[in-house]
Amino acid sequence: MVFNLKKYRLTFFFIISLLIIISSCKNDNKKKKVVITRDMLMEHNRKLLGLESDVIKKYLEDYKIEMQQTPTGLWYRIVSDSISSNAEKNQIAYLDYKVSLLDGTECYSSDxxxxxxxxxxxxxxxxxVQEALLLVGEGDSIQFIAPPHLAHGLAGDGNRIPSQSILRYDVKVLRIEKLK
Structure with a gap:
């Protein structure tokens, strides 16, 4: 039986090519290993929060809206303030609302x-939303802007809210009840 080199040449070439690719991949992993530290992540997050804050400030300036900022980064203004007490944990709140991107694209609304x-x-x-509700009571209206870390973050909601979105909420508290 005679070994036919022509018949097995393509298979031989494929095996050699595959071995070269595998060995080069192993070498690349050793050369390109990157170590990401906690400090690097923290610095990246600080820069990202600063950029998001700048975008929100510019939006407020462009539309001449005055809002206060909480320590968490939530921007808000109470539009109408009733004499009722603020919502508390473990109460049920019924809300009329509109959630939109800063460009005005409506994402969700009670309508x-x-x-x-x-x-x-x-x-x-x-x-x-949880933080904002603690600032208002039944009959109150509030507008607030949520940076991504207080809204849907990196992922968005997988539906109408894109990744890394800054959201504007317009909310009216229709009713508050005790949890049964």
């Missing part, structure tokens, strides 16, 4: 999606 029913302090929704 299209129905009244928002939230258990205050339960943590089932964006932390910006």
């Amino acid at each position: 299209k999606d129905g009244i928002w029913t939230i258990v205050v302090g339960k943590g089932e929704i964006e932390s910006a």
Whole structure:
């Protein structure tokens, strides 16, 4: 039996090529290993928060809106203030709302999606909404702007809110009830 080199040439070439690729990949991993430290991540996050804050400040300046900022980075203004006491944890809040991107694109609203029913302090929704609800009571209206870390973060909501979105909320507290 005679070994036919022509018949197996393509297979031989493929095996040699594969071995070269595998060995080069192993060498590249050793050369390009990058170590990311906690300090590097913290510095990146500080820069990102600074950029987001600059975008929000510019938005407020362009639209001549005055808002206060909380220590967490939430920007808010109470539009109408009733005499009722502020919402408290473990109460149910019924909200008329509109959530939009800073460019005005509407993401969600009670007109299209129905009244928002939230258990205050339960943590089932964006932390910006939880924080804002503790600033108002029944009958109050509040506008607030949430940087991504207080809204839907890097991922967005996988539906109508894109990744890394700064969101504007316009909320009216229709009713507050005790949790049963």
